[in-house]
Amino acid sequence: MAQDSVDLSCDYQFWMQKLSVWGQASTLETQQDTCLHLAQFQEFLRKMYEALKEMDSNTVFERFPTIDQLLAKACWNPFILAYDESQKILIWCLCCLINKEPQNSRQSKLNSWIQGVLSHILSALRFDKEVALFTQGLGYAPVDYYHGLLKNMVLSLASELRENHLNGFNTQRRMTPERLASLSRVCVPLITLPDVDPLVEALLVCHGHEPQEILQPEFFEAVNEAILLKKISLPMSAVVCLWLRHLPSLEKAMLHLFEKLISSERNCLRRIECFIKDSSLPQAACHPAIFRVVDEMFRCALLETDGAPEIIATIQVFTQCFVEALGKENKQLRFALKTYFPYTSPSLAMVLLQDPQDVPREHWLQTLKLISELLREAAEDQTHGSRRGPLESWFLFIHFGGWAEMVAEQLLRSAAEPPAALLWLLAFYYSPHDGRQQRAQTMMAHTAEITHEIIGFLDQTLYRWDRLGIESPRSGKLARELLKELRTQV
C-alpha cells in the first residue's frame, strides 16, 4: 500500500508537468504528445480515483495540495475529455473534492468552483452566440441536438474527403495536408465513438493526392488497436487501406493473431480457423501486398521455430481461408497469381491453389505426379540468384495441407507399388533438407528400409494428426491399418 502511494506521488508530478505543457492542446506537438499518452493518463486517473474515494475533502487536499489544478488542467484539454472514459473518471475525481458541509467560505468557494468545472465538462457545446441563441429560442437544449450536430459534422467532413479524393485538382474545397493531418489527430481520442466511424472510414479510404503519407501514425495505431480489440467496426475496404498505408499496423495484427494462437491451450483446427477468420487477415490478404507481408511473417515464424507443426497447421488453415476469400472476390478485380507467388512457376501455383476436393478421383494420381514433378524441378534449381531451391519450394508446398494429405491417402490406398513421384513428395514434405542424392536413393531402394521409412512417416503423420486434433477418421483408420500390416511384414 505504501509503495502504491509513493508511485502515485511520482506519477502525480509527472502528469502535472505534462498537463501544464499540453495546455489546451492547440498545437501540433501538444496534440501529438497528448495522443500518445491518453491511455496511460486514463490509468492514472483511475488510480487517483481509487485513492481519492477513500478520503474526505480535507484529507484530499492535505495529500495532494494542487489536485484542483491538476484536474482543472485536464478538463481544459479537449483531447482528454474526448477519450474513452476519461471524462467520467475526471468527474468522479472532482466529486471527491466536494465538501458535504462546508465550514468556511473557502470551502464554499471550492464547492462553487467544482460546480463550475462540472458544468464546463457537461456544457459540451460552446458555440457562436448566434447559434446558441437560436437553439435556445427554439426551446432546445444541447442534449436534444448534440447527436444530430455531430452526425452532420461527421458526414459533411466525410463527403468533403471523398470529393477531395475523387476530384483532385478540380475542387474548390481542396483539403490542405495540414487540415487532413489535424483531422486525423483529432480522431485519435474519438476512435471508439461510433458516431465518428464514417469519418474514420473516409480518412482511411480517401488518399488525397500527395505522394507521401499525410495522416498521423498515431491515428493509424489507434484505429488498428481498436480493430484488434473489436472496439470499432469498419468495412473491409477501410481495414485493407489501413494495413496498406501503415505497415506496422499489419505486423501488429499478425502478432496479435500469433499471440492468441500461442496463448490458447489446445488448438484444434477449428479453433485455429476461428481465430484466423476473426482476424480479417485472409480477406485482406486478397490484396497481394498484404499477402506477401503475411507470408513473410509466417516464413519467419517457421524458421524461428524450426518448422513447428503448430505453425505449419496455422499456415495451412490460413491458406485455406485465403483461397476461400479469393474465390469470393470479384473476378474482374482479381490479381494475377504471379503477384501472390512471384517466385513460383505459374503452372505450379495454379495446380496447388486448386481445391483437392475439386479434382476428380481418377485424376488424383496424375495431379500429384504433376505437382511432384514441378516441385522437384523448383527444389533442384540451383541457379544462382533465383529465389527457388529446396527451402522455398518446401515453404510453398506446406501451405497446402490438402495435397500432403492426399499423398498419404494415395499411398495407403493403392495396393500396388507406390509411384516414385509420390514417395518423393512425401519425403520432401517431411525433410526438405535431404540432399538430392539421398532422396533418390531412398526412392530407388526396395528394401525393408523403405518400409521402415514409410512406417516412420505414417507414425509421424498419425502423431501429428492426433496432437492437432485433426479429424480425418477415414484416412486415420487406413493409416493405422497399414501401419499394423507393415509392422507385421518387417
Place this chain on the structure above:
Amino acid sequence: MESLLQHLDRFSELLAVSRTTHVRTWDPVTVRRALQWARYLRHIHRRFGRHGPIRTTLERRLHNQWRQEGGFGRGPVPGLANFQALGHCDVLLSLRLLENQALGDAARHYLVQQLFPGPGVPDADETLQESLARLARCGSAVHMLRFNGYRKNLNLQEDSLMKTQAELLLERLQEVGKAEAEGPARFLSSLWERLPQNNFLKVIAVALLQPPLSPRPQEESEPSIHKTPGEGSQALVHWLLGNSEVFAAFCRALPAGLLTSVTSRHPALSPVYLGLLTDWGQRLHYDLQEGIWVGTESQDVPWEELHNRFQSLCQAPPPLKDKVLTALEACKAQDGDFEVPGLSIWTDLLLALRSGAFRKRQVLGLSPGLSSV
C-alpha cells in the same frame, strides 16, 4: 392514464422551477423525488415509444401546457415540448439543477452523488451517468472537429451548423403545426422578434432547401403520427408570403445564388421575389455624368447587386428562368421598349445579361451563335 398525465404535469412544473431560485428550498429528499420522477418518465418514453395512442395523448398534453403558458407566440418554449424530450428528461433536469447556483450545499452534494455514483455501484442509475458521460464526450468531439477540421461551407445549405439549425427549426414547426393550425405563423413571428435576424434568415433559407424530412427510426412503425414531410417548409413559405417586411429583408440579406435555389425549389415565392426586384429596379435612375444607374437613398439596392441577382436567376433551370426573362421583357416594353442604353433600366439589364451570357459562352468555348437570352 390520468395519473400518468398528472405525473407529466407535475414534472413539467418541476422542470420549470429547476431553473429558478426556488430550488433554494430543496433538500436531498426533494432532489431524490425529482430524479425518480424523471427516471419514471424516461421509462415511459422507452416503453411507449411505439405505442401510437399513448404517445399522442402525452404529446397533446405537452402541447396544451405549452399553449397555456402563452401559446406558441409568446414566452419561451417549455423544457418538455414533445414526446421525444421525455427520452432524456433526466439529463435535462440534472443539468439545470447542476448549473443552478441557488441549490443548497446538501442538496447539491446529494445530486452529484446520484448523478455520478462511480463505477459498479449497485442500484445506481447507471444509464443517467452514461448519458451524461456521452454528452460530455460528444461535446468535446464537436468542439475538436469545429476547431481542427471544420471549415465554414460557403455553400450555406451544406454547412453542418446551418443544417442542424435548419433541421431543428423544421422539426419545431412541424410539431407546432400539429398542435395548432395557426401555430407556426405566430411562432415564427415571435422568433423573428426575439432572435438575431441575420442568422435566422440564413437558417430559413437552408431549411427551405432541405430534402424532405425522413421519419425518425422509432416513428417508422406509426405513419399516423408523422404527417407528410415538408410541412415545416410549407409553413415557412406561407409565413414569408404573409410578411412582406420579413421577405424583403430575406431577399436583401441573402446571396443571389441561395435565393435562386430557394425560389426554384418553391415556385410560390418567385412572383413576390420578382416583384421586389422590379421595385428595387424602379428606384434607380440614370446618372448621365457617371453613366451608371444609381439610387437616391442609401438603402437603395445598387445596380451591381440587382444585376447579380438577375444573372443568377437567368442561370436557373427552365420554369424560373423563362419567368424571369418574360418579366424583364414586359418591364422593358412598359418603359417604352427602348434599345438604347441609359433610358430604361430594364433595357440596360437585358443588355448586360445578354453580353454576360455571350462572354460566358466565349470563355466556355461555345459557338457565339444565338444566345438564349
